Amino acid sequence: MSDRTEVEARLRAEQQRGDSILAALQEGVVMTDTLGNIRYANPAAAEFLGRGEELVGAHLFELVSFETEHDQWSAGHFLDSDEIHGMDGVLRNQRNQALEVEITMLHVSRGEPDERLVFVIRDDSERRQQEQHLSWQATHDSLTGLLNRRAFSAELVKWLAQASVLEVPTVLMLIDLDHFKPVNDQGGHLLGDELLRQLADILRQAVRLTDSVARFGGDEFAILLPACGLERGAMLADQVRAGIEQLQLEQEGRRFGVTASIGLTDLSAGDSSPRGALARADEGAYAAKARGRNQVVAVPSTEE
Incomplete structure (x- = not known):
């Protein structure tokens, strides 16, 4: 086996391991291009987005909307941001579900041909319920x-x-x-x-x-x-x-x-x-x- 072939085999193995880890995550991971077209989505993301079939090629912001307490975030809001850490909001999907989530977004290779937005979506309902319960206990x-x-x-x-x-x-x-x-x-x-x-x-x-x-x-x-x-x-x-x-x-x-x-x-x-x-x-x-x-x-x- 040549050195180049060996390197390619190692890279494929690393890619497979990475894909396996992303597939096992409970958090949804979605990668889009700058137009909002999905380039990658793990199985957990399909549950959040309310669409079981293949997501690659679909437009993320046609599948879902994301609302914070004060605003509704569009693709432009995310494109204008370098990164977002732990933003609380409500994700509404095609199943008409309103999910309490926490969004983290990384803007990768900004200005480059391979520019991408990577979203990590986490179910935040349990934490918010706990906070509401603690708040209720403090006042009742x-x-x-x-x-x-x-x-x-x-x-x-x-x-x-x-x-x-x-x-x-x-x-x-x-x-x-x-x-x-x-x-x-x-x-x-x-x-x-x-x-x-x-x-x-x-x-x-x-x-x-x-x-x-x-x-x-x-x-x-x-x-x-x-x-x-x-x-x-x-x-x-x-x-x-x-x-x-x-x-x-x-x-x-x-x-x-x-x-x-x-x-x-x-x-x-x-x-x-x-x-x-x-x-x-x-x-x-x-x-x-x-x-x-x-x-x-x-x-x-x-x-x-």
């Missing part, structure tokens, strides 16, 4: 699925900033359960947890999609009602109070339930921080307890 109460105090406080700050421009004020409602300790002590913590979960459902069903509902911790809850007005908020608070009063759980022949003392206030342009609004709503809840519990007391932001 694990028992009830309601917002936690920190996330609710962020919403409260946002609506306080809008207080001066809203014609109808936003209303803050604090809900303090009455007689919850006996449920835990006599019925057990599992029963107490179930009561809190069902109570959370009552609160969710009572409000609009634009409203925010939170568990502040223990047996204390809060609701934020944007552009609601104190009169309407008081009516809603009484509906919530009645719904909580009707909630009854049975265990070993005994019935357990709670009532709620509810305080509410309207947000005003004079509130420099959440503290003042929370203090007024809390004052209303304490007043409701002092008057015998199972009541609603509104504390306006300003004296009439």
Whole structure:
């Protein structure tokens, strides 16, 4: 075997090994010319592109579109870039699938006759689901699925900033359960947890999609009602109070339930921080307890 023949045989073997590695990858690998015509695609790429038959010769951007959060990327966007690392987006293919992917692109031999674009496409759905789950955990109460105090406080700050421009004020409602300790002590913590979960459902069903509902911790809850007005908020608070009063759980022949003392206030342009609004709503809840519990007391932001 001549030296040239031996070199060619080694190159063919290396090419075969490279092809085998690319074929085994879970990432899609696509190489196109500067017009977008596919020159190479591994089997994983065919799945991403939604086309099982031979891809070589097809036009990549006729098969798929790629959208980021702010833009739709065309062939021109990629041609203008030397390289792109880990760009998140949604790939839409001929099967009408919208796939969450991460794209890496290398611009090879730019300006040369053999100029090529090499795309690596990775399924990014699992990572994004994990991020969404972690984000949800950071902002929600694990028992009830309601917002936690920190996330609710962020919403409260946002609506306080809008207080001066809203014609109808936003209303803050604090809900303090009455007689919850006996449920835990006599019925057990599992029963107490179930009561809190069902109570959370009552609160969710009572409000609009634009409203925010939170568990502040223990047996204390809060609701934020944007552009609601104190009169309407008081009516809603009484509906919530009645719904909580009707909630009854049975265990070993005994019935357990709670009532709620509810305080509410309207947000005003004079509130420099959440503290003042929370203090007024809390004052209303304490007043409701002092008057015998199972009541609603509104504390306006300003004296009439």
